[in-house]
Amino acid sequence: MKKILILLFVGIAMVSCNTAKQAGGKNLIKLSGKVEKLGMTTFQYGTHTLQVDSKTYALRSSKVDLNTYVDKEVTLKGTKVDGYPVENGPELIEVVEITSK
Template sequence: MKTLSLVSGLLLFFFTATCSQTTEKGNMEYTGTIKEQGITSYQYGTHTLTTGNGFYALKSEAVDLDEYIDKKVMVVAEKIEGYPVDGGPEYLLVLKVK
């Protein structure tokens, strides 16, 4: 009986630890300049972020990205699954701007 309880406890511990790590890994920091997105061939995102080594389409439900147009910022974001499409860039959901 003690063995069953020990195994159950260990499984619960590993399941909980794995879930929290997955959430944290989804959030990344990107530093670059935000621009308003114009007409594009890939048709997703409201703004873009140009970094030293990448280009990303952005959207946010938590931050007004218009406040940061033409400013160099660090954003905390998570990649949106299913993108890129139509030759477009990675698509990020911005959670906050630093």
């Protein structure tokens, strides 16, 4: 019984460490481009877009007011949201930090 409890504890500790590692910035990306308000699109997610060269990213943020940066060149940091892109839409980025160029 002791061996089972020890193995169970070790297994839980390992899962917790892996989750923290992912949340600690493993998927953090940095992008630079022009922020635009989301208009009519074929996809239905995000509140804004970021144009980087010829690639478009959908953006959302619970930490940053993206409206402040509309029509501005910015550099942002964020994480890719799991489950996106959907139906040929762009990748969805959860913005955690943004600065104007």
